[in-house]
Amino acid sequence: MGILHRQRWCGATGLLVPLLTLASPGFLKIAGIAPSWAVLWLLPWALVDGPASGAVAGLALGLVLDGLHLGRASEVPVLVLLGWWWGRIGRRGAPIERSFSLGLLALVGTALLGASLLLQLHWQGGLPLPVAGWHTLMAQTLITALLAPLVCSLLLLRWRQVASLRG
Amino acid sequence: MTGRFSRVPTLQKIAEAWPWWLLLLALVGVRLSKGAFFADGYALLSRPFWPGSAQSEWLRSAQLLSDKAQLADLERDNSRLRQMLQLQRSSAGLVSAAVIARQPSGWWQQLELGKGALDGLSPGDAVLAPGGLIGRLESVTPTTARVTLLTDASSRLGVWVGRTRQHALLVGLGTPRPRLQFLEKDPGVRPGDVVSTSPASTLLPPNIPVGVVQSVNEQAVPAPDALVQLSAPVDAVDWVQVRTR
Numbered sequence: 075m076g077i078l079h080r081q082r083w084c085g086a087t088g089l090l091v092p093l094l095t096l097a098s099p100g101f102l103k104i105a106g107i108a109p110s111w112a113v114l115w116l117l118p119w120a121l122v123d124g125p126a127s128g129a130v131a132g133l134a135l136g137l138v139l140d141g142l143h144l145g146r147a148s149e150v151p152v153l154v155l156l157g158w159w160w161g162r163i164g165r166r167g168a169p170i171e172r173s174f175s176l177g178l179l180a181l182v183g184t185a186l187l188g189a190s191l192l193l194q195l196h197w198q199g200g201l202p203l204p205v206a207g208w209h210t211l212m213a214q215t216l217i218t219a220l221l222a223p224l225v226c227s228l229l230l231l232r233w234r235q236v237a238s239l240r241g
Numbered sequence: 242m243t244g245r246f247s248r249v250p251t252l253q254k255i256a257e258a259w260p261w262w263l264l265l266l267a268l269v270g271v272r273l274s275k276g277a278f279f280a281d282g283y284a285l286l287s288r289p290f291w292p293g294s295a296q297s298e299w300l301r302s303a304q305l306l307s308d309k310a311q312l313a314d315l316e317r318d319n320s321r322l323r324q325m326l327q328l329q330r331s332s333a334g335l336v337s338a339a340v341i342a343r344q345p346s347g348w349w350q351q352l353e354l355g356k357g358a359l360d361g362l363s364p365g366d367a368v369l370a371p372g373g374l375i376g377r378l379e380s381v382t383p384t385t386a387r388v389t390l391l392t393d394a395s396s397r398l399g400v401w402v403g404r405t406r407q408h409a410l411l412v413g414l415g416t417p418r419p420r421l422q423f424l425e426k427d428p429g430v431r432p433g434d435v436v437s438t439s440p441a442s443t444l445l446p447p448n449i450p451v452g453v454v455q456s457v458n459e460q461a462v463p464a465p466d467a468l469v470q471l472s473a474p475v476d477a478v479d480w481v482q483v484r485t486r
Contacts, residue, residue, distance in 0.1 A: 098342070098343070144349045145349065206394070206414060210347055210415070
């Protein structure tokens with residue numbers, strides 16, 4: 075485990091995820107689809123704080139977001155997986171700093187999250203795949219990947235500073 | 242002799258009085274045309290004093306008022322008759338609620354309302370917006386309520402088409418336009434038909450407009466289906482009314 079989760083204020087920023095999901099500001103939308111704020115917050119958190127903390131943060135975010143949504147489709151499995159995966163990437167090799175890498179990681183993460191939701195909604199008998207699902211998947215992946223270099227790099231810088239000061 | 246003849250006007254004198262003849266002719270013309278010249282002249286002169294647009298607005302508002310009163314009467318009558326038929330047992334109330342968060346598109350189509358169980362809302366209540374029904378309450382907290390919009394993929398609603406008197410199932414697709422699934426092979430529905438909640442419904446208030454049939458797919462199996470354009474603008478609505486039970 076890293077040390078970021080011991081800093082109360084860093085963890086509290088996670089509260090912004092459900093609030094932003096509810097508010098879904100209109101100017102940050104593509105074709106009416108908002109970005110995945112969970113991915114934008116979880117990516118820098120896991121990169122700085124390691125796989126175990128990333129997985130726990132993914133679980134917590136997933137549980138909160140599932141409570142805010144209709145139906146039984148869950149974001150928990152993919153968010154836990156992403157937290158763990160990004161934590162491992164952050165621990166091994168050179169630290170990720172380039173905007174392109176952040177954007178790419180966010181793109182893959184959002185695509186995985188969207189695909190899991192699409193399949194769950196489809197299996198539950200609701201969403202017909204070709205009609206609405208692809209549109210939401212593509213739009214959300216695109217806007218999240220575009221926002222990731224802006225949002226994630228700021229959080230990453232700040233949290234790396236905190237981690238190096240405390241660690 | 243010459244004196245007697247001199248009293249009778251000569252042809253020349255008659256000809257000299259031509260302006261009077263013309264006047265007479267004009268008056269005959271007025272008589273034959275039922276006073277056309279005078280009526281037109283009067284209209285032209287009095288035009289500035291005609292009743293203006295204000296008058297027509299008064300008339301329209303009076304008409305609106307009488308329509309409203311008539312509608313309220315009919316509604317009261319209708320609910321009384323329904324109670325006699327025991328279709329709708331409890332009296333319904335309307336609670337206005339602000340929309341505090343909205344997700345009209347994306348994975349889920351939902352709204353959050355700023356009123357909840359403390360104001361008497363309960364899951365399953367119908368949510369109305371200007372224009373018609375937009376969804377039903379999925380869950381409530383003490384001060385908020387979550388609405389499943391009719392466009393959500395989990396939304397299923399029994400409706401009917403008033404013109405053909407046929408029941409159908411309105412199924413959300415996750416797109417702005419839900420699909421109408423008919424139960425019969427030949428529904429006889431065409432684009433432009435109004436879809437409303439079923440008059441036999443006990444879950445929802447009856448005869449609330451839902452939308453308009455936009456296109457009909459006759460080739461669908463086992464029964465034709467249609468796409469419905471909802472009549473209430475879900476993207477723009479800021480206040481809704483919840484019909485409590």
